[in-house]
Amino acid sequence: MLLIVHHSPTPNLRSILDAVVRGANHEDLGGVEVRVREALSATIDDVLEADGYVIGTSANIGYISGAVKHFFDVTFDAASQATQRRPFSYWVHGRSDTSGAERAMESITTGLGWTKVAEPLCFLGTPDEQHLARAHDLGATVAATSMG
DSSP states (O other): OOOEOOOOSSSHHHHHHHHHHHHHTTTGGGGOOOOETTTTOOOOOHHHHOOOEEEEEEETTTTEHHHHHHHHHHHHHHHHHHHHTTTEEEEEEEOOOOOHHHHHHHHHOOOHHHEEOOOEEEESSSOHHHHHHHHHHHHHHHHHHHHO
């Protein structure tokens, strides 16, 4: 099962999420179960049951969203040993800078011991067709590596 945890309160973030979910549910993947959870409602059970992860966040004031930070705060300790080496990737969307959020994602997921299997999607501004295609591919790649 692929777990997609996100904070997508704006139309731009929602369009990225939708593209990731479409990619994860691609017909060629043979029915990978995809569970989509808003960051504030994702649980440790969701994390422990998953075979792989995609995390989506906005870049807010130089960091990941408070909702995604909360998700990691409440799941990190219980997940850090049980989920090591599981495949993951992420996206970060911002208005002016994503570097702090990118550093946070790298630091947190390194601490979890997760294995990055797709290049993260990090960009500024309105998502265009190229961004959405990359988001689709990110979802498909992580879903495919979660199967085996």
